[in-house]
Amino acid sequence: MAFQRVPFLDIFKDASGGNIKTPNNEFLDEGDIPVVDQGQNLVAGYVNDKSKACKSSPPVIVFGDHTRAIKYVDFEFAMGADGTKVLVPKIEADLKYLFHALKNIDLPSAGYSRHYKFLKETEIPLPLLAEQRRIAAILDAADALRAKRREAIAQLDAFLQSTFIEMFGDPATNPKGWETRSLGEILKVRSGDGLTAKEMAPGGLFSVYGGNGINGYHDRYMFEEPKIILGRVGVYCGAIHLTKPRSWVTDNALYVRELLLPIDTLYLVEALKAANLNQYASQAAQPLISGGRIYPVRISLPPLDLQRRFAAIVESVEKQKARMQAHLAELDALFASLQHRAFNGEL
Structure with a gap:
C-alpha cells in the first residue's frame, strides 16, 4: 500500500515559543513537574513552579535540536533550556504514529550544531488514521520488548553498583576507613x-x-x-x-x-x-x-585482593550482559525491519 508523503511543516507546528525554559542548574532531584530537555533521558529533573509548565496540552513530541533526541511526552512537563523543541500536530493524526515516523528519519549529524533545520525539510508517509493507529500499536508492542530487555540490563548495572557499596561502603563517607x-x-x-x-x-x-x-x-x-x-x-x-x-x-x-x-x-x-x-x-x-x-x-x-574479588564479579555480570545485549540486538533488528515495512506500506 503506497502512502502519500506529506511535508513536515504541513503536519507539525513548533509550539516552543511562549514557554519558560528551565536551565540545568535549576533542576531539582524531586518536584511537582518533570523537566523534559534535549538529553537522552525522558525526564532530566524537576521543578515546583507551576508557571514553568509547558502551555501545550499533552501528548506532544519533544525534539532535541542539538542531540536529535525525539521523545513522546504524555504528561505535564516543563521545558529544558537550550535546544528543546515542542512539536504538536496541525492536522488530525495519531501522535504515536507520528512519533515513530520521526524516529524512523535518518537525520544527518551536525555535531553540536542545530538539527531542526534538517527536520523541517523532511516528509512523512501518512496513511489513513485507522492505519496509523494499527502501525503505532505494532511498533509500540515491539518497542516494549526492547524496553524490557534494556531494563534487565540496567538491573545488572544496578546489581554491580549495590555490590560495590556492600563490599567497599559509600565512597562519599568511606565508612570502612579505606x-x-x-x-x-x-x-x-x-x-x-x-x-x-x-x-x-x-x-x-x-x-x-x-x-x-x-x-x-x-x-x-x-x-x-x-x-x-x-x-x-x-x-x-x-x-x-x-x-x-x-x-x-x-x-x-x-x-x-x-x-x-x-x-x-x-x-x-x-x-x-x-x-x-x-x-x-x-x-x-x-x-x-x-x-x-x-x-x-x-x-x-581497598586492598588489591578485595578489588580483584569485585573484578571477578564484574566479569561474571558482564558475560550475562553480553548475552542480553545480543538478544537486544536481535530485537533491535526486528524493530528496524518492522519500521522499514511500516513506513513503506508493507506492514
Missing part, C-alpha cells in the same frame, strides 16, 4: 583524537568511542588494550566507559593513559562512576571536564 588517594596520584588522563563523522567507516571493524560510549566505527584503532574513558564535554560530561580492545577515542572523551599506583581496572571503573565526576565540570553553557578539574577528587583504595 586508604584514600587523589585521582592525580592514581592516574593521568589525556584527550582523545578528533574524528569527524565523515572520517568514520560504517563498515569498520573497530569501535569509535565518544563521551556517550560507542558512536561509530573506523578501519583503524588507537589502542590495542581497553581504555577507561570519561566524557569530556557537553551532556555526557563525566560519563565513564571501558572501551573494547582495539578502539578509537575521540576528543569528546578523556582516556586514562597511565596508572601511577597498583589498582584493578574494573574496580577503578566503578569507583570513578561512584565519584560522580560530572559535578566537577565547568558551569559554562558547554560543560567541560579536564584533568585539572578531577585530579583533586579522592577515591578509596
Whole structure:
C-alpha cells in the first residue's frame, strides 16, 4: 500500500515559543513537574513552579535540536533550556504514529550544531488514521520488548553498583576507613583524537568511542588494550566507559593513559562512576571536564585482593550482559525491519 508523503511543516507546528525554559542548574532531584530537555533521558529533573509548565496540552513530541533526541511526552512537563523543541500536530493524526515516523528519519549529524533545520525539510508517509493507529500499536508492542530487555540490563548495572557499596561502603563517607588517594596520584588522563563523522567507516571493524560510549566505527584503532574513558564535554560530561580492545577515542572523551599506583581496572571503573565526576565540570553553557578539574577528587583504595574479588564479579555480570545485549540486538533488528515495512506500506 503506497502512502502519500506529506511535508513536515504541513503536519507539525513548533509550539516552543511562549514557554519558560528551565536551565540545568535549576533542576531539582524531586518536584511537582518533570523537566523534559534535549538529553537522552525522558525526564532530566524537576521543578515546583507551576508557571514553568509547558502551555501545550499533552501528548506532544519533544525534539532535541542539538542531540536529535525525539521523545513522546504524555504528561505535564516543563521545558529544558537550550535546544528543546515542542512539536504538536496541525492536522488530525495519531501522535504515536507520528512519533515513530520521526524516529524512523535518518537525520544527518551536525555535531553540536542545530538539527531542526534538517527536520523541517523532511516528509512523512501518512496513511489513513485507522492505519496509523494499527502501525503505532505494532511498533509500540515491539518497542516494549526492547524496553524490557534494556531494563534487565540496567538491573545488572544496578546489581554491580549495590555490590560495590556492600563490599567497599559509600565512597562519599568511606565508612570502612579505606586508604584514600587523589585521582592525580592514581592516574593521568589525556584527550582523545578528533574524528569527524565523515572520517568514520560504517563498515569498520573497530569501535569509535565518544563521551556517550560507542558512536561509530573506523578501519583503524588507537589502542590495542581497553581504555577507561570519561566524557569530556557537553551532556555526557563525566560519563565513564571501558572501551573494547582495539578502539578509537575521540576528543569528546578523556582516556586514562597511565596508572601511577597498583589498582584493578574494573574496580577503578566503578569507583570513578561512584565519584560522580560530572559535578566537577565547568558551569559554562558547554560543560567541560579536564584533568585539572578531577585530579583533586579522592577515591578509596581497598586492598588489591578485595578489588580483584569485585573484578571477578564484574566479569561474571558482564558475560550475562553480553548475552542480553545480543538478544537486544536481535530485537533491535526486528524493530528496524518492522519500521522499514511500516513506513513503506508493507506492514
